[in-house]
Amino acid sequence: MEQPLQPKAVIVIFGATGDLAKRKLFPSIYRLYQHGKISKNFAVIGLARREWTDEVLRENVVESIEEAVSPDENLDEFVSHFYYHPFDVTEDSSYQGLKHLIKNLEGEYDTDGNRIFYLAMAPNFFGTIANKLKAYELEKSDGWSRLVIEKPFGHNLESAKGLNNQIRSAFKEDQIYRIDHYLGKQMVQNIEVIRFANGIFEHLWNNRFISNIQITSSEVLGVEERARYYDHSGATRDMVQNHILQMVALLLMEPPIKLTTDEIRSEKIKVLRALRPLDKNEISKSFVRGQYDAGEINGEAVPSYREEDEELTESNTETFVAGKLLIDNYRWAGVPIYIRTGKRMTEKSTKIVIEFKDIPMNLYYKKDNDRNPNLLSINIQPNEGITLGLNARKSSEGSLAEPIQLAYNLNESSGINTPEAYERLLYDCMIGDATNFTHWDEVALSWKFVDTVLDAWSKEKADFPNYKSGSMGPKEADELLAKDGFHWWEV
Ligand SMILES: NC(=O)C1=CN([C@@H]2O[C@H](COP(=O)(O)OP(=O)(O)OC[C@H]3O[C@@H](n4cnc5c(N)ncnc54)[C@H](OP(=O)(O)O)[C@@H]3O)[C@@H](O)[C@H]2O)C=CC1
Numbered sequence: 001m002e003q004p005l006q007p008k009a010v011i012v013i014f015g016a017t018g019d020l021a022k023r024k025l026f027p028s029i030y031r032l033y034q035h036g037k038i039s040k041n042f043a044v045i046g047l048a049r050r051e052w053t054d055e056v057l058r059e060n061v062v063e064s065i066e067e068a069v070s071p072d073e074n075l076d077e078f079v080s081h082f083y084y085h086p087f088d089v090t091e092d093s094s095y096q097g098l099k100h101l102i103k104n105l106e107g108e109y110d111t112d113g114n115r116i117f118y119l120a121m122a123p124n125f126f127g128t129i130a131n132k133l134k135a136y137e138l139e140k141s142d143g144w145s146r147l148v149i150e151k152p153f154g155h156n157l158e159s160a161k162g163l164n165n166q167i168r169s170a171f172k173e174d175q176i177y178r179i180d181h182y183l184g185k186q187m188v189q190n191i192e193v194i195r196f197a198n199g200i201f202e203h204l205w206n207n208r209f210i211s212n213i214q215i216t217s218s219e220v221l222g223v224e225e226r227a228r229y230y231d232h233s234g235a236t237r238d239m240v241q242n243h244i245l246q247m248v249a250l251l252l253m254e255p256p257i258k259l260t261t262d263e264i265r266s267e268k269i270k271v272l273r274a275l276r277p278l279d280k281n282e283i284s285k286s287f288v289r290g291q292y293d294a295g296e297i298n299g300e301a302v303p304s305y306r307e308e309d310e311e312l313t314e315s316n317t318e319t320f321v322a323g324k325l326l327i328d329n330y331r332w333a334g335v336p337i338y339i340r341t342g343k344r345m346t347e348k349s350t351k352i353v354i355e356f357k358d359i360p361m362n363l364y365y366k367k368d369n370d371r372n373p374n375l376l377s378i379n380i381q382p383n384e385g386i387t388l389g390l391n392a393r394k395s396s397e398g399s400l401a402e403p404i405q406l407a408y409n410l411n412e413s414s415g416i417n418t419p420e421a422y423e424r425l426l427y428d429c430m431i432g433d434a435t436n437f438t439h440w441d442e443v444a445l446s447w448k449f450v451d452t453v454l455d456a457w458s459k460e461k462a463d464f465p466n467y468k469s470g471s472m473g474p475k476e477a478d479e480l481l482a483k484d485g486f487h488w489w490e491v
């Protein structure tokens, strides 16, 4: 087997005592190590205000790895690469000490001066950190320096622009890696392969043969421990502005002329530019918001969103959103793209369904209005794979058609928000491949689109709660499709 590239680097994690570092980043770095994608030439510096030591950080790293993956006997060697530095990102004195530590570790681990600054902290610190890294010349080294930024990237277009300007005054666009963990998922990465490597799909991938596209990302969990963040965000900012619009772009983009970062990004950007702007006075015609009420999931009673935390008792934040998008370009004119996502729904699942236009006349069905259009389903999670719904005669008797499915299931379940996605993305960042990270233009265009919806909603109090926990959202989300003659496919 071909040996993978083994990039060298010092990885600095801002917010190393936090939830993301523990649940996702440490296990992902370990998996890179297990898989031989990093070996001896790396060190990780964890930063946060807590008075931890190297030992305490290492204990936490071990714990997080044991919870997330099955460790090998190499775990001790692996954690010996971790160092902790108590650090307040707002204090200048911290950066000088960090500079010394990085220099020492670069010598000890022979990392060629390559540096990753991973900002796993609240976004209000991003600009400050980038500027201080620049002021103390931490981004200057004999190798490369890259900045990895977590979501949310701003709260709306205006704040995203402000944040971007701050970051860009310290780092160039090609040094900035804006993480969208959906872009690290196996089946999201597969969208372009399924499309562009298969003539049977690509030739039909347009408004002549596709009647509509549906993207559903449903969650069973509620707001959990993140009420403060989530209530300020809501489902549209949390899921649509980033993950869902990224999937839309991958599904609808033209074939890139080459598989390079710039070419792929440029095609995705064109899709986002072609999103039909919404009329702010008629948002309810194409967007539906919801907030979960109490209900039952898997036989267990669960509270309403407003009962989850005392700060939420009067919340007007949407925990569900469904929308109809139109793309004004030659290939997609007239094809509705329906999206929906929400918390406390029936199941944890992310799925894309492509509904092909039906045959012109009914020869093989029982009733005149019987129809079973062909559906291609791209299953992102928890099952990964594709299914193609066709019609066939199942037995030799009779002459009627019945639905059948061709299925391809990857024998690996992606789990929920898995370390695998972070593992892929971290590795891409280390080898300098920014394809699966979002370019500023994508971020800006996505905000521009969702801002219209959010501005309109902010002016009117919603009639919440309006869907039961354990359901697939409010009835208006079904009506959105019904008025176009479609329905959600629960395939
Ligand atoms: N958790 C998740 O699943 C996801 C998180 N994200 C994003 O990742 C980022 C981090 O989230 P998460 O880990 O959940 O947040 P947490 O609140 O769990 O962690 C925040 C971290 O920041 C540190 N911190 C806070 N203030 C300072 C300061 N002044 N100086 C230095 N360190 C500081 C905290 O440590 P200390 O108190 O010791 O200083 C802690 O390590 C956010 O942008 C979030 O939106 C994105 C997707 C998923």
Ligand SMILES: O=C1O[C@H](COP(=O)(O)O)[C@@H](O)[C@H](O)[C@H]1O
Pocket (backbone or CB within 6 Å): 219, 238, 239, 350, 416, 417, 418
């Ligand atoms: O970014 C986010 O994604 C998760 C859902 O991710 P998944 O990989 O489990 O589908 C969501 O729960 C969270 O609210 C959001 O911030």
